[in-house]
Amino acid sequence: DTGVSQDPRHKITKRGQNVTFRCDPISEHNRLYWYRQTLGQGPEFLTYFQNEAQLEKSRLLSDRFSAERPKGSFSTLEIQRTEQGDSAMYLCASSSVIGGGADYEQYFGPGTRLTVT
Amino acid sequence: GENVEQHPSTLSVQEGDSAVIKCTYSDSASNYFPWYKQELGKGPQLIIDIRSNVGEKKDQRIAVTLNKTAKHFSLHITETQPEDSAVYFCAASQVGYSTLTFGKGTMLLVSP
Numbered sequence: 354d355t356g357v358s359q360d361p362r363h364k365i366t367k368r369g370q371n372v373t374f375r376c377d378p379i380s381e382h383n384r385l386y387w388y389r390q391t392l393g394q395g396p397e398f399l400t401y402f403q404n405e406a407q408l409e410k411s412r413l414l415s416d417r418f419s420a421e422r423p424k425g426s427f428s429t430l431e432i433q434r435t436e437q438g439d440s441a442m443y444l445c446a447s448s449s450v451i452g453g454g455a456d457y458e459q460y461f462g463p464g465t466r467l468t469v470t
Numbered sequence: 471g472e473n474v475e476q477h478p479s480t481l482s483v484q485e486g487d488s489a490v491i492k493c494t495y496s497d498s499a500s501n502y503f504p505w506y507k508q509e510l511g512k513g514p515q516l517i518i519d520i521r522s523n524v525g526e527k528k529d530q531r532i533a534v535t536l537n538k539t540a541k542h543f544s545l546h547i548t549e550t551q552p553e554d555s556a557v558y559f560c561a562a563s564q565v566g567y568s569t570l571t572f573g574k575g576t577m578l579l580v581s582p
Contacts (some may be wrong), residue, residue, distance in 0.1 A: 357513070386568065395474075395559045395572025396514065409568050444513055457502050457565050461513035 355380070357417060357462030359445050366435055366439045373431045373463045378447030385428050387420055389413065390442040396461075400429060435469045442466050472497040474562050476573025483550050484581055491576045494542040500562040503536060503543045504570070508557045518545070521565065540576035550580045 358377045366372050380386050383404050388396035397416070400410045404425040414420075419436075422428040432439055443466075446459040473496040483489050495503075496564050501522035506514035520527045520534045520543065531550075534546050536543040547554055561570040 359513075384568070386570075388570075393574070395476075395561070395574050396570070397572070398569045401568040411569075456503070457563060457567075458516060458519065459570060460516060461506070463511075463513045 357445055357447055357460055359443075359462040359465050361465055362463060363466050364466075365470065368435055368437060368469055370435055371431065371433045372435060372467065373429055374443055374467075375427060375429050376445030376462060377427045378445070379449070379460060382447035382449040382460075383425070384448045385422055386448075387430050387432075387445040388444040388446065389460075390444055390464070391440075398432075403421050407411070435467075437469050440467055440469045471483065472500060472562055472569075472571040474560060474571050474573040476560050476576060478576060479574065480577045480579070482579045484530050485550060485552060489547045489550050489554070489580075491545045491558055491560070491577055491578070492542060493544070493562075493573050494540075495522075495562040496541065497562070498538075498541065501532070501566055502563045502565050503544050504561050504563075505534060506559045506561065506572075507531060508559065509576075510537075510556075514559060531555050545556055547578075550578075555580045 360375045376447045387399040390396045402422040417433045420430045442464040444464045446461045448459045476493045504519035507517045508514045531548045535545040557575045559575045560573045563570045
């Protein structure tokens with residue numbers, strides 16, 4: 354297992370620009386989650402996929418946010434028309450029941466730190 | 471929805487001492503309680519978890535206890551080492567459900 358990977362690790366953008374982040378889950382993990390973490394706070398749930406289906410979205414996920422997992426493997430999170438309030442660490446996690454794993458044990462990636470100027 | 475409170479927000483101990491971090495939760499349906507360690511610039515790392523069918527779980531120097539009646543759970547670290555210094559988060563969820571609700575974190579500082 355190489356762990357969850359995220360790209361880029363850091364992104365600086367100007368207000369109003371669009372940004373896209375990528376997450377590669379642990380191999381064969383069928384569940385993938387996105388969280389947002391601001392300074393001094395715990396991660397907050399944004400959305401969750403089982404395979405390619407997006408099964409749940411938090412009310413934190415405004416219309417400017419969209420997430421996809423087209424082939425049930427990697428996922429992308431896009432933020433359109435970024436605002437300064439979007440500055441945060443965006444974390445991806447994955448879990449699976451395949452191979453006897455516990456689907457509730459979520460393993461996190463290193464995150465993408467977004468700064469909107 | 472679920473609400474998780476975590477205390478203290480910072481904890482300073484001397485190397486070799488024990489450290490205890492406490493969390494309370496609000497939703498009686500929650501039955502899965504993981505603990506994560508987050509080092510600077512890194513993502514949260516799952517260090518131990520407990521399900522509601524047990525009251526205590528140990529893994530070397532780390533233990534977690536759960537009191538479902540009182541809706542609180544705690545992380546115990548014995549014989550602390552400087553490399554234990556990090557931010558620790560508790561969380562609550564339901565097995566088979568997707569969302570982890572996190573506490574605000576405890577910054578643990580272990581002085582040599």
